[in-house]
Amino acid sequence: MTMLGTLLAFAVAIGVLVTFHEFGHYWVARRCGVKVLRFSIGFGKPLYTVRWRGTDWTLSPIPLGGYVKMLDEREVEVPASERHLSFNAQPVGRRMAIVAAGPLANLLLAVILYWLVFLSGVTWLKPGVGSVLPESPAAAAGFRGGEMIAAVNGQSVSSWQDVRLAMMEGLSNGELSFTLSHPVGSVLSVPPGRLAALGTEASSLSRFGLSPVRVLAEIAMVDPAGAGARGGLQVGDRLLAVNGQPISRWEQFTQAIHHHPAQPLRLDVSRHGHTVSLTVTPDSVAGESGQRQGRLGVGPRQDSAWMDSLRMTRQDGPVDALLAAMDKTADTAWTSLVMMGKMLLGRVSMDNLSGPLMIADYAGQSARQGSQSYLEFMALISISLAVLNLLPIPVLDGGHLMYYTVELLRGRPVSERTLAWGQRIGLAALAALMAFALFNDIQRLVTG
Structure with missing residues (x-):
């Protein structure tokens, strides 16, 4: 897929997820009698605006989120005749419902996406070790x-x-x-x-x-510039022995190659029914541990019969697909929450954190693999967005829910000073999180 295709897949995914999230806030706010001033997809100066049902619906240039701006006395002067329409004038239960509606909308979207996947049929691999x-x-x-x-x-x-x-x-x-x-x-x-x-x-x-992949001791790919090609290896050669030691598995072959960088090896291969002896000298390259290892630049043939034995297909009816989608969403959300908690506690490496660059890359990869993979990708990101927003970090939905929970317990709102400090801390934490995720993205792209 081209860079343009990857960007388009990313833009569509983010656009759908953000729209669903913000529409959750919007829909519940309207049901609760709150006046919504603006519904924006993206941040920055609006590129396009249309007014409908008293709300400005805008499209903005920075496609990494969106927002719903509601009438609020803390931000603008509200006429007495409209005070009952402002967000801050609502009972705390309604405010909590409006805030929680965004993440819940993302979970609902995940259920819908998984429902479509299960309804159309799912193919997966049984847990066989290839x-x-x-x-x-x-x-x-x-x-x-x-x-x-x-x-x-x-x-x-x-x-x-x-x-x-x-x-x-x-x-x-x-x-x-x-x-x-x-x-x-x-x-x-x-x-x-x-x-x-x-x-x-x-x-x-x-x-x-x-x-799960099982490969045969047979060569299916030869890099024309690699040591294997220089040594005379050809596509279709079946490996028989290395330095006189019989081999039956590709892993035995690669182990021998890795352990002999820049050292001549005698290979016996079967070619068109005849045994051919060759001498190859693996290139010396740096391994993951920094030690030198050999490389020939050849690839194996996959055991298609084994892979076919692992593939399973399941197609559910509408009700069973819905139940499976709800179960999948719940399991994935819980796993995401547990993993985020372990990251914060240092029990899981923060290197697992991905930012917009890797998400865009995953969007392109999943779109290239087909509609099922793309829908599953969108469902996973939608769940991650819901879980992230429910974390008790000020400026996120979870931070607001935390404040409203304190208000319920104390019987009065959190002070403006506390809100201001929470805003600063939350923005700093969010900026650090995004910077770290972006650093991870760049490091992965540089190291390949």
Whole structure:
């Protein structure tokens, strides 16, 4: 997908999510008898404005949010005849309902999006282990490939998405064990030392060494500028031996290559039914740990039969799809809330935090993969937006709900001085959060 396509996918997603969020505030405010002065999508000087039902509906140039401006005596002078229409004159229960309506609208949108996904049919991968990275924590735990995972830390899983979510939670808790349905009843645990070295960032999952993808010991791609091409390897070559040692799995081959940077190796391959011997010298490149490792610039052929055995398709009727969508939204919201809490407590790395650049990149990737992936992406971001807004940080909806809860308990509003200080602290916290997320985005883009 082109940069323009990625930006368009991002703009559509953000536009829909923000519109739904702000419409939640608007709709409940109108139901509560509050006059809404402006409904804005985006920030900054309005580019386009139309007046309807007493409200200015505007489109502004900075597409990272929006707002609903209501009549409020704390901001403008309100005539006595309209005082009953102002936000601040409403009972605290109505004010809480108006504020909470935005995040709740995002959760409702997620339910609708997931409902469309389940209604149209969902394809997922069963939690079968296709390949295991040599010398990885997964290999240290005893995975060899071909296993079927039934539970992670006692939590049942039915798809690879379930496995990833359970693993992230396990990494943050410092414990990771797998119950297998094949071989039946087997339990594999990761040695504590290997687990601690992984960390709690999202990239830890890839470094763990498990993948549903199974590849064959057969070459499907050769980089014309790579060491493999210089050594005579061709697409379709089936690997037989390295330096006389028989190999049957691609992982054995890559391990041998990685351990011999800039060192000649004798390869035996099967080509068109004949055994061919070649000498290749892997390029020496920097590995993740900084040590030198070998690279040939060749890629394997995927085991399509194995992948077909993992794929499952489910298509629900309207009622079952709605129930599944509500369950999915609730589970995802709870997981997001738990992960955010663990970030604040330092139990999960803040490197997991993503900002607008990575969200735009994910938008483009999901749109490229098809409508189902794009709808699921939008549902996930909508839930994240709802959970983030419900955090008790001043300037966010959750901060206002916190103030109104205090007002309910005290019987009087929070002082203007406290509100002013809370505003400053909240803006500073939000600015720091956005800056850190943007830093993470740039670092990911630079490091690839």
